[in-house]
Amino acid sequence: MQRLKQLCFSLLIIPTLAFAIDMENGEEINEVCAGCHGEYGQGGKEGEYPRLAGMPSAFIAKQLHLFRDRLRPNLAMVEYVDDRQMPDADIQDIAHYLEQIVLKTKLPPADETSPDFNAYQRLLESKRLMQIPLAPGDVKSGKKRYKKECASCHGREGLGDMKKAVPMLAGQYTNYLWRQVKKYRENIRIHDEDAPDDELLLEFSDQELTDIFAYLSTVDD
Numbered sequence: 678m679q680r681l682k683q684l685c686f687s688l689l690i691i692p693t694l695a696f697a698i699d700m701e702n703g704e705e706i707n708e709v710c711a712g713c714h715g716e717y718g719q720g721g722k723e724g725e726y727p728r729l730a731g732m733p734s735a736f737i738a739k740q741l742h743l744f745r746d747r748l749r750p751n752l753a754m755v756e757y758v759d760d761r762q763m764p765d766a767d768i769q770d771i772a773h774y775l776e777q778i779v780l781k782t783k784l785p786p787a788d789e790t791s792p793d794f795n796a797y798q799r800l801l802e803s804k805r806l807m808q809i810p811l812a813p814g815d816v817k818s819g820k821k822r823y824k825k826e827c828a829s830c831h832g833r834e835g836l837g838d839m840k841k842a843v844p845m846l847a848g849q850y851t852n853y854l855w856r857q858v859k860k861y862r863e864n865i866r867i868h869d870e871d872a873p874d875d876e877l878l879l880e881f882s883d884q885e886l887t888d889i890f891a892y893l894s895t896v897d898d
Contacts, residue, residue: 703774719807724850730778735842737772780807782897812851814891847896
């Protein structure tokens with residue numbers, strides 16, 4: 678079993694490939710992704726499809742390789758990722774395109790009676806809004822536990838780490854986070870590639886995770 682886990686872990690290590698990033702191509706690819714993940718990578722259906730906007734490009738690229746190589750099971754992705762439809766260069770393009778998308782949590786104040794007010798521009802800005810609904814739980818307790826157990830990797834406020842390709846948790850759908858926790862606990866996904874035998878998420882009780890997610894859902898307020 679140990680050798681099998683080590684083999685699976687080694688397969689997750691993706692070589693760094695040098696490609697000139699084509700953001701226009703990334704935007705075109707995103708037109709396909711938008712059918713599920715939204716025009717601006719904001720996800721949808723209350724977390725059935727996760728937010729991708731603002732995620733580290735290296736993290737997105739890694740997940741696409743895992744989907745393509747059938748190392749991360751996901752039936753919804755099967756028809757979109759194979760060597761022909763999603764070559765390495767395309768993976769890099771869409772990953773970088775999604776990383777640079779900024780989703781605001783609130784619109785700046787505006788005077789609609791001003792002669793300079795642009796209603797169409799305001800509408801476009803509103804489409805880039807995303808705020809996670811408040812999740813149930815003890816926010817104070819969740820914040821304390823998050824700072825102790827999670828912040829060293831996922832960032833002080835759950836916004837991830839671009840350089841280390843650690844995904845954001847704040848700004849992600851709570852329902853989606855719960856689904857991934859289940860997969861980590863069942864060894865369908867690996868939580869920490871530097872420690873593939875890590876059982877941290879098994880050590881958390883459901884109530885502790887509920888509180889952590891409650892805290893994370895307040896970060897974008």
